[in-house]
Structure formats: structure tokens, C-alpha cells
Amino acid sequence: MRFTMVVLWCALALGGLLAGAAAPMTVVPEAPPVLVFAKTGMVSARALSELCGATVTSSKGIITLTRGEKTFTFSLGKIEAKQDGKPITLPMAPFLYATLGFVPAEACVTALGGTATISDDMLTMAVTFDGVTATLPMEPQMGAPEDLRKMSLDIFLVSLADGASKQLTYDLANRTLMNLRTARFTTDGGSLLYERGFDVYTRKFDSPNGSNLTTASSQDGLISAAPVPCPDGAVLVMQLNPNADPASPPLPGLCRIDAKGEIKILATGARPQVSKDGKLIAYTAIDKEQKLTAHVMNADGTGDKSLGEGLLSAFSPDGATALVLVPKFTEDKQLESVSLSQVQVADGAAQHAEDPLPAVMEGPAYAFSPDGTKLALALPQMGLMLVKTDRSEKTPLTVGPDMAPQFTPDGETVLFLRDRKLYAVPVAGGEPKAIAPHLMVLDYSISPDGAQVLAIGATEATIEALTPKPPPSKVPAGKHQAPTQQEIDAAKKAGTRTAVIKTAKGDVTVELYGKDTPLTVANFVKLAQAKFYDGLNFHRVEPGFVAQGGDPNGDGSGGPGYTINREIAPNLRHVKGALAMARAQDPNSAGCQFYITLDKTEFLDDEYAVFGKVIKGMDVVEKIAVGDKIISITVK
Secondary structure (H helix, E strand, C coil), X not given: CCCCHHHHHHHHHCCCCCCCCCCCCCCCCCCCCEEEXXXXXXXXXXXXXXXXXXXXXXXXXEEEEEECCEEEEEECCCCEEEECCEEEECCCCCCEECCEEEEEHHHHHHHCCCEEEECCCCCEEEEEEXXXXXXXXXXXXXXXXXXXXXXXXXXXXXXXXXXXXXXXXXXXXXXXXXXXXXXXXXXXXXXXXXEECCEEEEEECXXXXXXXXXXXXXXXXXXXXXXXXXXXXXXXXXXXXXXXXXXXXXXXXXXXXXXXCCEEEEEXXXXXXXXXXXXXXXXXXXXXXXXXXXXXXXXXXCCCEEXXXXXXXXXXXXXXXXXXXXXXXXXXXXXXXXXXXXXXXXXXXXXXXXXXXXXXXXXXXXXECCCCCEEEEEECCCEEEEEECCCCCEEECCCCCEEEEEECCCCCEEEEEECCEEEEEECCCCCCEEECCCEEEEEEEECCCCCEEEEEEEEHHHHHHHCCCCCCCCCCCCCCCCCCHHHHHHHHHHCEEEEEXXXXXXXXXXXXXXXXCHHHHHHHHHHHHCCCCCXXXXXXXXXXXXXXXXXXXXCCCCCCCCCECCCCCCCCCCCCXXXXXXXXXXXXXXXXXXXXXXXXXXXXXXXXXXXXXXXXXXHHHCCCCCCCEEEEEEEC
């Protein structure tokens, strides 16, 4: 019996969240990376302005930074700029990306009264203003500026009192497309633990420079992720060595980094959680056959013992109880069902077997209250439920597609995610309140004092700039008609069907999930059978993101002359090869344009309608270029 590594890593990516002890005071954004194009260092104007206390404005393609009496004016798309009103020559044409302007680092710093010094090894740039120096990493970029679309989600510090947010990182140079990561407060609340690339960093909130905790391990070919703070100042990380055994999947190592930076491997496992006193660590052990077993051990790695087969889901603050997801498999090793077991750590005995809680696999679904007497349970598409751990009381808390519940340290409020937004609801009951609704949030962590949250995500403006969105249709209304109810019913009855998209680069076979998304599939099938797509092109291709086509105008401005409502199926996600409908800002504005994801793009989940998946020819999809033709689409 086994889980797949996909199931495991999904659980790791959205794993349990930890809290620690006091709120940060001064907050400074991280030193932004300098992107090196054509031997010129470019830096985010907004990030640099926050570092040096400048203001930044953008109007009609002109970015202006002002610091005291110093100014720097930068014309987008032109090889020119002005320093204190005087024109200067730049070595390359600048560009604008996702509403964030990038300016020449050295020229801008000098214009604003600072100094910029590049290290001898060309790896860092030291930027100094008023005697304060920030070290900016220099990251050479290969290819065109469009490569910047390969970005990572950023970290925001959000006030729970008023929803005000402060962007802490600007990781536009990270080469993993929208790479979901984690960020945590240290237990004293004064520092940030976060991932950058495949390393773990720590940084004081009043400093722009972070320290890499995993540099030494990275030199040995290890990559690390998901930092978990311990009360004694140590940090737990999961590490992976992709070259350990080429014949088998790499297994994660659970490691402890102490206050001196020394790394010790504790076990082969992942998803660690720590008891409130820091004396116990619960985790999921993994063997070479990918069998998962819930374990608990002392903080130093001694006294390791099994709590039974399954995936650790939650660990009570006092370390007395663990919730374990237990799989059941068919004879051909397919996952058949999952149950939840509440296990007593002392003797491994199961509790409340006569009154089990529902087993939930969709992200983090269970959270213990700080005193361990209650559980917040996320029921997919139903809402949150508050359950006393002795099962004496069960109370509905919210109604909606809510997930990732966490109690504030005082136990009086539960935070959760709904439709990629952060919400709070009182434990005593009441209406949920949106926190920082301008942010799209995929993960979060609560500060030790419960006053602030570290939110992993992006602003709506950035998400909007990255997502497929056709403008209003230019095709005359009435030329094509939306599917009728009879056609929708027929698509649902037909269930899963296949279609072959014949392109200039080869054939792509996709599955269409009519049972889950009958409206969207009926629409796609109707247009395909009407030969609507024959001869159209792929007008948008973003490496590592999407290949988008199906526009009759060939440039993203067209549609079929009607729109259909957004149709979200919770079980259909934006995995690599997902087939989904593009739309405008209005959720119910899809028509004919579709896209195929070139990588996992979780930030699009529940926002855009996935209705199929590539089952053959993904190599063809990865070869598609802008302008390549769709010869035909045949539905079987």
C-alpha cells in the first residue's frame, strides 16, 4: 500500500501552519534581486523605492522615482532616462512587466544620491543610502525579458486589525512559475523564515538582507523547503537529493538546523509538526516503496516510533494526539478511499473510532485550537466545522468552499482561505470578514501575538496581468450559438470523451470531462464540430505557463459572439497539461479561447474553468510557438 508522491507533495505544499510569540515592529522589504539583461542590471522600481525611502509614480509609460530633491525619470520602451532632469544614455531598451517597472539599478541608485558597487565575483550589488547598505543578489537572465513571467509568489505582511499589507519580497527573478512556497514567523516573532528558490532564508524584519540557512547542504546537491520553526530557535526543513539514487524517486530528508547553523538529518520523512513545548516532532516517514507512516520522535531525533500507516495531518499542541489520514488501496494499488484516525501518541491507540471525523485530502483541513480542546475542520464545498476533541459538540462555523483553517493564538478566531482570499470568523460565531481582499493568497502563517499574518500570494493586479483573458468578442452576435440545455445534458451523459487537436507541430489528444463540466465541454464540442477552430492559431505562448489559442481574430481579441458561465469542478485542477477556458475579468465571459498549461499553475485553480487534460502529445504542446495553426479538432 502506498500514496503517490504527488499526493504527498500536495500535502507538504499546503501543510500545517505554525505560530510563535511577539509581533515585529519595524518592517523593511527584502533586498530585491538585480536582473541582469545585456550586461545591465535591472531592479524593481517599487522595491528599490521602499528600500531607500523614495516615492515612485508611473504615468504614460514614464516611471519617476523621487528621493528628497533627487529624481530619476525612466521612459519605458525607450533607451533614455533623466537624472535630475538631465538626459542620460542607457545601454539597453527597458521594459514594463506586470505593472511593476524595472529600472537600471546603477543609474537609478546614483541618481537618487546613493552608491552601487558590484562585487568582484559579479554575484551581488551593494547599494548604500545614508550610510545603510543593502546587498542585492544579481541574477543573470538568459533569453528575452519575457522570461520574467517565470516568477514566484511573494510574501506580504498583513495586519489582522485593518487588512493593511506590506510586500516583503520581490522574487520576480525566481525561475519557477508561480512556485507555491512557505513563510513562517520565528517563535520570537522578530524574524521571517521563507523559501527562495530551493533554499531557506531567515531575515530580521528591520533588515533588507537575509541569511541562507541551507547553503552548505545545497553544495552537496540537496534542495530544501518548507521551514518549520522550533521554540528553541532551531528550524526544521525538508531536503531532497535528486541524485541520490537515479533508479528510484528521491526521498525527502527531515533535517534540523540549530542556532549555530549546523544541519542534522533526523529521519527520512516530511511534513513535520512540533509540539508547543518543542519537545516532540511528529512527521510522515517515507520508505523506498513510498509507503507512508505517521511517526513521532523527540526533538533531537531519539525515541522515534510509529503511530501507524498513513499521512500525518495534524498534531495537538500538547503532543498527546495526532490525526492520521489512512489510505485503502485496490489490488492494482490505486487509491480507493481514505479514512481519518485520531491516535493517542503515548500508546498508539485509536480514539473516537465510533464517531470518526470525515477524511479530507484537499489541502490542510484540520487545525487544533491553542489549548487542544477543539478542532477546526474544513469540509470541501461545505464550510468549516468546529468540533470538540472529545466529540461532545460539533458546530458549523461557515458555509462555503473553505480550507486551511488556523486558530489565532488566543483561540477566539479562526482564519481560513476561501476562493484564494483570506478570511477570519469568530469561534463564537458570526459573519466571516475578508482580510486584505486585494491579495490572492495560497498559504499563510499567523504571528505569535495574533496581530499579523504572513500571506503567500500576489496582488490582484499581478495575477490579472499573468492570466489568460480574451477581450470582448468581435464576431457578430448570432453567427454561433451557445450550447442548448439538451446539448449540455448530452455532454454530461456522455461523460469522459477524447478529442484530437491537430496542430502544425503534431497531434494532441485530450480528455474532455463532460460529467464534471457539461456546459464547458458541450461548448467546446459544439464549436469543434462546427469546424470553428479549423485554421485558427495559437496567439499566446508563455514558456512554463500556457499555450493559448482558439481566437478567430488571431490576436486574443475575438470570441464566438456569445459567452458562457464559469464552471468550476473542485476535482479538476491546473496540473501540467490541463485544458481550460480563457476569459476576461468577468468570471462569466469565456467563449471559444482555450489554453493548455505547460506546468502546474495552482494560482488559476477555482478562477478558470478546467474541463479537460492532455493525455497524449504533451511534447507537441511544449513545441507550439506563437502563430502555429490549429488544423482541426476532432471529437470522438
